[in-house]
Amino acid sequence: MLVEYEKPLEQRRYPVPKELAPGEVLVRVEMAGICGTDVHLWLGQLTIPLPVILGHETVGRVEQIGAGLGTDWRGAPVSVGDRITWASSIVCGECYYCRIKRQPTRCLFRKAYGISYCADQQPHLRGGYAEYILLRSGTAIFRIPDSLQPESILGAGCALTTALHGLERAPVRLGDVVVIQGTGPVGLAVLALARESGAAKVIVIGGPAHRLELARQFGADEVISIENEKNADARRKLALEYTGDYGADVVIECVGHPSAVAEGFDLCRDGGTYLVLGQYANAGNVPINPHTITRKQLSVVGSWGFEPRHVDQALKLLEATEWKHRFAGEVTHRFALQQASEALETVRQCRSGKAVIVP
Ligand SMILES: [Zn+2]
Ligand SMILES: [Zn+2]
Numbered sequence: 237m238l239v240e241y242e243k244p245l246e247q248r249r250y251p252v253p254k255e256l257a258p259g260e261v262l263v264r265v266e267m268a269g270i271c272g273t274d275v276h277l278w279l280g281q282l283t284i285p286l287p288v289i290l291g292h293e294t295v296g297r298v299e300q301i302g303a304g305l306g307t308d309w310r311g312a313p314v315s316v317g318d319r320i321t322w323a324s325s326i327v328c329g330e331c332y333y334c335r336i337k338r339q340p341t342r343c344l345f346r347k348a349y350g351i352s353y354c355a356d357q358q359p360h361l362r363g364g365y366a367e368y369i370l371l372r373s374g375t376a377i378f379r380i381p382d383s384l385q386p387e388s389i390l391g392a393g394c395a396l397t398t399a400l401h402g403l404e405r406a407p408v409r410l411g412d413v414v415v416i417q418g419t420g421p422v423g424l425a426v427l428a429l430a431r432e433s434g435a436a437k438v439i440v441i442g443g444p445a446h447r448l449e450l451a452r453q454f455g456a457d458e459v460i461s462i463e464n465e466k467n468a469d470a471r472r473k474l475a476l477e478y479t480g481d482y483g484a485d486v487v488i489e490c491v492g493h494p495s496a497v498a499e500g501f502d503l504c505r506d507g508g509t510y511l512v513l514g515q516y517a518n519a520g521n522v523p524i525n526p527h528t529i530t531r532k533q534l535s536v537v538g539s540w541g542f543e544p545r546h547v548d549q550a551l552k553l554l555e556a557t558e559w560k561h562r563f564a565g566e567v568t569h570r571f572a573l574q575q576a577s578e579a580l581e582t583v584r585q586c587r588s589g590k591a592v593i594v595p
Contacts, residue, residue, distance in 0.1 A: 239287040241280030244577040250360040256302035259373025268364035269293030269390035270591040281517040285354035291364020292324035292350035293393040295386040309376040323376040323544040341541040376544035391563035395421035396550045397542035406511035406537040410434035418490030419447035431455045490514040494522040509535040566590045
């Protein structure tokens with residue numbers, strides 16, 4: 237668990253609850269994904285109530301179910317021994333954003349497993365980097381068919397659900413030219429969805445080389461290496477050459493570095509859409525020229541997190557298509573629970589496609 241920012245994670249033992257309250261689910265963790273957000277949390281770039289058991293992308297087997305819970309979020313029966321995953325956050329359903337503005341991702345009381353729960357407080361087990369996790373009543377759980385491997389679900393991870401929400405707010409349409417900035421898990425998930433949406437051409441800007449290779453496997457028509465093209469002007473020239481002079485209908489930022497946003501406006505066609513999807517940590521300000529937004533009539537869209545229905549959509553996509561294999565192929569590194577710090581370091585240095593913990 238994360239006890240102190242930037243320090244190695246520590247291991248602690250907590251009692252596994254014997255008696256469950258109504259609606260709770262005790263899960264034996266089979267596999268937990270390391271998300272880029274975990275690295276931000278580790279480095280103290282987002283404030284959380286330490287100590288925290290990290291891990292908000294998790295697959296496990298139901299060990300015990302509290303009274304009154306017989307079905308998952310979709311209404312399918314769930315029993316002990318079933319493999320499940322779940323939406324990482326729970327919203328209040330009552331606040332201004334939940335009820336009136338229907339934007340539950342901005343719920344004022346949203347709590348996420350692996351992020352918002354202090355491990356010092358009962359019942360302690362609220363994160364995925366653990367042998368067991370205790371899910372609160374009201375968690376949106378999803379039973380997973382045995383045909384769907386944990387690697388597929390965690391290869392897709394919260395990146396796919398994040399991308400589904402983002403593209404709902406800034407859709408890619410049939411025949412669109414799309415530029416994706418970034419080849420991390422979010423960039424690859426967006427690429428998959430752009431392909432599913434019928435994009436005519438998808439250009440991806442990113443690195444390192446093993447990530448660009450994954451992007452090609454995911455169906456990128458053109459890739460631009462940020463290692464080879466270190467200069468933003470050179471990248472823009474190349475991207476505009478690939479988009480065909482006018483720029484892309486939709487440009488999607490999945491980098492997380494603020495400078496990518498200034499660069500991205502120039503890659504949109506006039507009247508195009510720019511989706512800022514990767515700025516999960518507050519990495520500071522950059523100069524942008526707002527004249528570009530007015531003159532080019534750009535739509536600039538943000539998107540935060542996802543809802544249970546996006547988990548449903550993600551699982552349906554994986555169940556029904558070949559994407560299950562491609563996302564499973566993204567999992568390149570496996571770590572034991574004791575190696576969690578090493579796992580975070582691997583993700584921080586972009587050495588992995590996707591890293592997972594197998595407790
Ligand atoms: Zn995440
Ligand atoms: Zn709320």
